[in-house]
Amino acid sequence: MDTRVIDGVALARRLREAIRERAAELAKRGRTPGLVAIRVGDDPASKVYVSTKMRVSVEVGIYSEHVELGADATEEELLRRIQALNAEPRIHGILVQLPLPKHIATDRILEAIAPEKDVDGFHPCNVGLLATGQPRFVPCTPAGVMAMLETEGIALDGREAVIIGRSNIVGKPMALLLLQKGATVTICHSRTQDLSSHTRRADIVVAAVGRPHLVGAGMVKPGAVVIDVGINRLSDGRLVGDVAFQSMLGKVACVTPVPGGVGPMTVTMLMANTVRAAELASRAA
Numbered sequence: 001m002d003t004r005v006i007d008g009v010a011l012a013r014r015l016r017e018a019i020r021e022r023a024a025e026l027a028k029r030g031r032t033p034g035l036v037a038i039r040v041g042d043d044p045a046s047k048v049y050v051s052t053k054m055r056v057s058v059e060v061g062i063y064s065e066h067v068e069l070g071a072d073a074t075e076e077e078l079l080r081r082i083q084a085l086n087a088e089p090r091i092h093g094i095l096v097q098l099p100l101p102k103h104i105a106t107d108r109i110l111e112a113i114a115p116e117k118d119v120d121g122f123h124p125c126n127v128g129l130l131a132t133g134q135p136r137f138v139p140c141t142p143a144g145v146m147a148m149l150e151t152e153g154i155a156l157d158g159r160e161a162v163i164i165g166r167s168n169i170v171g172k173p174m175a176l177l178l179l180q181k182g183a184t185v186t187i188c189h190s191r192t193q194d195l196s197s198h199t200r201r202a203d204i205v206v207a208a209v210g211r212p213h214l215v216g217a218g219m220v221k222p223g224a225v226v227i228d229v230g231i232n233r234l235s236d237g238r239l240v241g242d243v244a245f246q247s248m249l250g251k252v253a254c255v256t257p258v259p260g261g262v263g264p265m266t267v268t269m270l271m272a273n274t275v276r277a278a279e280l281a282s283r284a285a
């Protein structure tokens with residue numbers, strides 16, 4: 001079987017063009033979209049992710065600010081920052097890069113972000129809207145995966161989807177989105193017995209656990225669609241996904257590479273959510 005490698009870089013580039021046009025339209029009316037990313041501490045991966053988000057913001061015409069707080073920043077300090085940004089009309093999107101240091105309660109922080117500025121889609125209000133089928137801001141990684149599936153013309157209605165990973169950021173929202181498109185959804189996780197027995201049934205496998213090369217060719221059925229959300233840094237410095245990419249070639253219908261697959265789509269969806277937040281604010285004004 002010829003395996004199609006889904007090019008996330010090319011798709012992200014196309015979508016960013018449309019986002020740039022929407023941002024320019026807002027800017028013409030004096031309503032340039034604004035995004036603030038807050039990062040706490042020294043996690044090297046978070047630094048890379050946030051600087052990418054800032055760079056892409058500039059590319060699409062979103063005003064952006066990066067707030068960097070030391071690892072000893074208190075929860076109260078972070079809450080004060082968020083409250084100030086909630087009240088700032090030029091800022092339409094606020095994101096707090098996760099994970100946060102252990103002394104800060106992530107739930108309290110995410111709940112402090114005004115739901116209409118929650119471009120990550122992590123506030124319970126936005127989670128609830130997604131769960132009840134009226135999505136406002138959909139978490140960026142699963143939104144990016146859905147955009148890839150749609151662009152590739154992959155049918156979901158009535159198909160078996162297996163997600164590996166149950167995080168609030170990827171696994172759970174991914175399940176809701178696939179469910180809304182009519183897929184039969186299974187969420188597997190670290191306590192799942194016999195993972196392969198689930199993945200081998202799947203028409204669509206989404207791997208999102210952060211375990212290098214966890215999913216090999218023996219775990220998927222011929223002709224499946226395999227989406228790799230993992231980003232793992234090996235000790236030799238290489239960046240790899242949760243899927244053994246090479247082993248999929250010739251066996252599955254579609255696979256996403258790492259890097260160059262879901263990653264660029266995640267950042268693109270953040271831009272789309274920020275422009276949407278600015279459009280909604282502009283309509284409400």
Ligand code: GUN
Pocket residue numbers: 095096097098099120140141169
């Ligand atoms: N950490 C890992 N993924 C994400 C994400 O999509 N948003 C934020 N804020 N932090 C993350």
